[in-house]
Amino acid sequence: xxxxxxxxxxxxxxxxxxxxxxxxxxxxxxxxxxxxxxxxxxxxxxxxxxxxxxxxxxxxxxxxxxxxxxxxxxxxxxxxxxxxxxxxxxxxxxxxxxxxxxxxxxxxxxxxxxxxxxxxxxxxxxxxxxxxxxxxxxxxxxxxxxxxxxxxxxxxxxxxxxxxxxxxxxxxxxxxxxx
Amino acid sequence: xxxxxxxxxxxxxxxxxxxxxxxxxxxxxxxxxxxxxxxxxxxxxxxxxxxxxxxxxxxxxxxxxxxxxxxxxxxxxxxxxxxxxxxxxxxxxxxxxxxxxxxxxxxxxxxxxxxxxxxxxxxxxxxxxxxxxxxxxxxxxxxxxxxxxxxxxxxxxxxxxxxxxxxxxxxxxxxxxxxxxxxxxxxxxxxxxxxxxxxxxxxxxxxxxxxxxxxxxxxxxxxxxxxxxxxxxxxxxxxxxxxxxxxxxxxxxxxxxxxxxxxxxxxxxxxxxxxxxxxxxxxxxxxxxxxxxxxxxxxxxxxxxxxxxxxxxxxxxxxxxxxxxxxxxxxxxxxxxxxxxxxxxxxxxxxxxxxxxxxxxxxxxxxxxxxxxxxxxxxxxxxxxxxxxxxxxxxxxxxxxxxxxxxxxxxxxxxxxxxxxxxxxxxxxxxxxxxxxxxxxxxxxxxxxxxxxxxxxxxxxxxxxxxxxxxxxxxxxxxxxxxxxxxxxxxxxxxxxxxxxxxxxxxxxxxxxxxxxxxxxxxxxxxxxxxxxxxxxxxxx
Numbered sequence: 001x002x003x004x005x006x007x008x009x010x011x012x013x014x015x016x017x018x019x020x021x022x023x024x025x026x027x028x029x030x031x032x033x034x035x036x037x038x039x040x041x042x043x044x045x046x047x048x049x050x051x052x053x054x055x056x057x058x059x060x061x062x063x064x065x066x067x068x069x070x071x072x073x074x075x076x077x078x079x080x081x082x083x084x085x086x087x088x089x090x091x092x093x094x095x096x097x098x099x100x101x102x103x104x105x106x107x108x109x110x111x112x113x114x115x116x117x118x119x120x121x122x123x124x125x126x127x128x129x130x131x132x133x134x135x136x137x138x139x140x141x142x143x144x145x146x147x148x149x150x151x152x153x154x155x156x157x158x159x160x161x162x163x164x165x166x167x168x169x170x171x172x173x174x175x176x177x178x179x
Numbered sequence: 180x181x182x183x184x185x186x187x188x189x190x191x192x193x194x195x196x197x198x199x200x201x202x203x204x205x206x207x208x209x210x211x212x213x214x215x216x217x218x219x220x221x222x223x224x225x226x227x228x229x230x231x232x233x234x235x236x237x238x239x240x241x242x243x244x245x246x247x248x249x250x251x252x253x254x255x256x257x258x259x260x261x262x263x264x265x266x267x268x269x270x271x272x273x274x275x276x277x278x279x280x281x282x283x284x285x286x287x288x289x290x291x292x293x294x295x296x297x298x299x300x301x302x303x304x305x306x307x308x309x310x311x312x313x314x315x316x317x318x319x320x321x322x323x324x325x326x327x328x329x330x331x332x333x334x335x336x337x338x339x340x341x342x343x344x345x346x347x348x349x350x351x352x353x354x355x356x357x358x359x360x361x362x363x364x365x366x367x368x369x370x371x372x373x374x375x376x377x378x379x380x381x382x383x384x385x386x387x388x389x390x391x392x393x394x395x396x397x398x399x400x401x402x403x404x405x406x407x408x409x410x411x412x413x414x415x416x417x418x419x420x421x422x423x424x425x426x427x428x429x430x431x432x433x434x435x436x437x438x439x440x441x442x443x444x445x446x447x448x449x450x451x452x453x454x455x456x457x458x459x460x461x462x463x464x465x466x467x468x469x470x471x472x473x474x475x476x477x478x479x480x481x482x483x484x485x486x487x488x489x490x491x492x493x494x495x496x497x498x499x500x501x502x503x504x505x506x507x508x509x510x511x512x513x514x515x516x517x518x519x520x521x522x523x524x525x526x527x528x529x530x531x532x533x534x535x536x537x538x539x540x541x542x543x544x545x546x547x548x549x550x551x552x553x554x555x556x557x558x559x560x561x562x563x564x565x566x567x568x569x570x571x572x573x574x575x576x577x578x579x580x581x582x583x584x585x586x587x588x589x590x591x592x593x594x595x596x597x598x599x600x601x602x603x604x605x606x607x608x609x610x611x612x613x614x615x616x617x618x619x620x621x622x623x624x625x626x627x628x629x630x631x632x633x634x635x636x637x638x639x640x641x642x643x644x645x646x647x648x649x650x651x652x653x654x655x656x657x658x659x660x661x662x663x664x665x666x667x668x669x670x671x672x673x674x675x676x677x678x679x680x681x682x683x684x685x686x687x688x689x690x691x692x693x694x695x696x697x698x699x700x701x702x703x704x705x706x707x708x709x710x711x712x713x714x715x716x717x718x719x720x
Contacts, residue, residue: 028198029290033279041607042279044642045288078674082634083287084207143211143630146669150627153439 003105003117007061010104017100018053022076022093025085045079052076056097060124066131073128074135081139091132098122201296202303202323206335208236211631214338214374214624221378222371225385225480229371235334240327246370247325251308253369257362258309264362267354268305271298277346277356282617283339286635294346294356297336301363304329334372337363339632341624342475342507343580343617360622365477373476376626380472384484388467389434395421395464401437402462405447409454412705413688414697417450419462422495426461427532429492432503433470435661436682442664444703445504445682449549452684455562455691456533460501466491469508470661474515475623482519485511488546489520499529500546504682506621506660509548510585517543534559548582550659553687554591557598563692568699569600570709572655572686575647576605577640577667578615579660589613592659592683599690604651610643620666633666634673641674648676655679657686 007014023031023046037043055072058064073094080090101121102109109115213235222230233241243249258265277294279285284292291297299321306313306322313322323329342357367373383392393401399421410416420426430453436446453460466487473480492500502512517523526545529538536555538547556562576596582588589612596603610616619636620629647653656667656678667680689702700711707713 026288027290029278029293030284030288033284034288037279039609041610041639041643041646042285044285044639048642074675079286079638082211082631082673084212084289142673143634146672147627147630150630150669 002112003114003121004061006105006108006112006114007057007101007121011057011061014097014100014104015053015057017104018057018093018097019050021096021100022049022053025089025092048075048079053093053097056094056128060121060128069128070131070135073132074139077132077135078139081136082143087136091129091136094125094129094132098125201291201299202318204291205328206291206332208331208335211629213335213632214376214626214629217373217375217378221375221382222373224382225378227368227371227373227378231371233371240331240372242327242330242370246327246330249370250325250330250366253366254305254308257365258305261358261362263355263358267298267359268302270352271295271302271354272352273299274351276349276351277354280346280349282341282343282345282619282639283632283636286619286638287339287632291332291336292339294340294350297340298354298356298359300329300333300336301359301366330367330370330372333363334367337367338374338624338629339636341580341617341619341621341636343621344584345580345614345617348584348613357622361474361477364475368476374623374626376629377472377475377623380623381476381480381484384468384470384472388465388487390468390470390472391434391438393434393438393467395467398437398464398467402446402450405437405443405450408703409447409451409688412701412703413451413693413699415451415454415693417454419450419453420460421462422464423461424495425497426495427459427498428461429466429488429495429497429500430460430462430503431466431469431488431500432462433505433508433661434468435470435505435665436503439665441668441680441685441704442661442682444685445661445664447703448682448684448686448688449503451688451691452553452562455693456556459532461495461497463491463495465494469502469505471508471511472623474507474511478515481511481515485516486520488516489523492523492545493525498527499541500526501529501549501552502546503549504659504661504684506579506581506662508581509588510581512544512546513586516546531555533561548586548588548591550588550591550595550683553684554594557595562687564599564687564690565692566599566601566690567710568689568702568708569686570602571702571706572600572681573602573651573653574600574604574655574657574681574686575644575651575653576603576611577618577644577656577658577663578611578613579658579663580615580617580621582659583615584613587613588659592657595683595687596657599686602651604647604653606643606647610639616640616643618660618663618666618670620670621660621662625662625666630669634670637666637670638674640667641670641676644671644678645674645676648678653678655681657681657683659683 023034034046040047052072052075059069109118216233216235219230229243231241273295281292281294303321303323304325306320312320337360340360342360344357346356347353380390384390387394402419406417436442471481471484473484523545529541529545529547534555541547616639620633644656664680671678685703700715701707
């Protein structure tokens, strides 16, 4: 319980350090933009990261169902999955939270005997890492699925329009007719 | 026990990028991030030089032996021919106003996607060979040698620019990055570096008339098919004419509108509107492509393809030309056509046969945008419209880059949408009108192999769509560009948004009330209209 209250108390500084550490995976010029621009539409990446890490942190503190915490992880992973990162680089941000918490709570961990609670928290972060792996794969699979569909539609659309294929007609559905 | 890294050791991997100066950072050609090299057959068909088989991932791009001389000569030639090029090279003070305005930079975080730095890739070579400071001081003056790596870097980043010109809006000097990209791509073409997607489209447009290579009879078949569809849904069969001499108007649409959904519904929309008006128009199998794919890669190729439209207008003896909902087609028509292939003194100043409105803005080009034409019809009360037929649509509007920034076409599409749809919500101001965010796949970048880059580039647009989707329940994104209609569906799918893409004239046709028409129960996509009971559809069948 001690740890929970410490984490709540230090939420702002932990999130800020975590956010800045994540941004360090970008070049210096990019980092300064991501930190400077506060408009969520001019700077969607930083906005999504900010929302994502806050949601993940809340999940760690108060517990959250899998779908909801996945949606927060996805706000970050969906972006990093298409940027210039290796798979490990794309989801490494989740481990950075361990580093931040260790550093932020270093003194408290020594003085207040929260080491065990910290180990438990780190296990939960490991769980999030596994979830992140699933989300990353889902994103990459989506990308390939879109690509395959693009190619398929291009070919089949042309053939159909040129009258080169004969398809079985579907039975008409009275609620929704489709051709 | 074999040596395996412990988790703590793995944790020590430093994910921070190395702090190297940009000149020393080379691009990495990984799948999803570059366009494939063009096959020699297209280059040969178009008289493009150095047709050969090569691959982007090969170390050796099989360049001609004297490639460096050729590129520098090409640059020299363009510096003399395009005053703008020299001006854009010299005038930039690297203030950085453009830096964070590019959708590719915002989405990728790659600093070389900052327009200022993307231009610098070319400018550094210009400095080295054409300025005294660059010749004497080299790197100190921001100059560098032209090497094969530099050429590869140009290829990588010039094909990560959609020529959307959002950066130009924010540049205090108005430097036109699209023009720099096109000229840069011309330099690459001079040594046979081209992309398959662009050259296949250009080659097909040049030989057959449209980017998909549909011959005239197939084109006619497709339009006949749309007429069948229109008849089935509305009971009205449009009667377009083809290559008809003496028609008043030549109608030219982008091929995307007769190639793939949802663009096809836009084409059905044009057909129904023209039928409603009993318009004296014709469609040409020769000028069957509004989109100008040549303009993506060179001014000359743009001119060669654009020529078909005036040439066909002249042959058919029409009075003026009406153009469909297309993006870059309109930058070409509005800003280049008149000087490339004009003056079109064999045509008349366009006058709407329905309202007698004189389109003075098209006095010189003689070509009117279909949203200008339709907005005028609505303004004069010439269309009977039932907005409620689009009540299943909650709409927002994506200002397609070229009609927005190259034409200032902001109000006409909005005026139409407000008159045909009850539910319209704007995206945030900094993402629309002249500040509109690109779809991320324009200017020849909608190749499937470039999907990752496209998803990055489309992030800011998708992000703004998500906002109105969540806030207002927006379920349709309107646009007036065929490329948008092709690439926004996969973009929104990746970003997890259940939002359909629609052309404006699809919604016009949905709302149009024909005299004596049968009861409408479905829209052009065969979706049941709001308020229609299933029994009503059964009865109809």
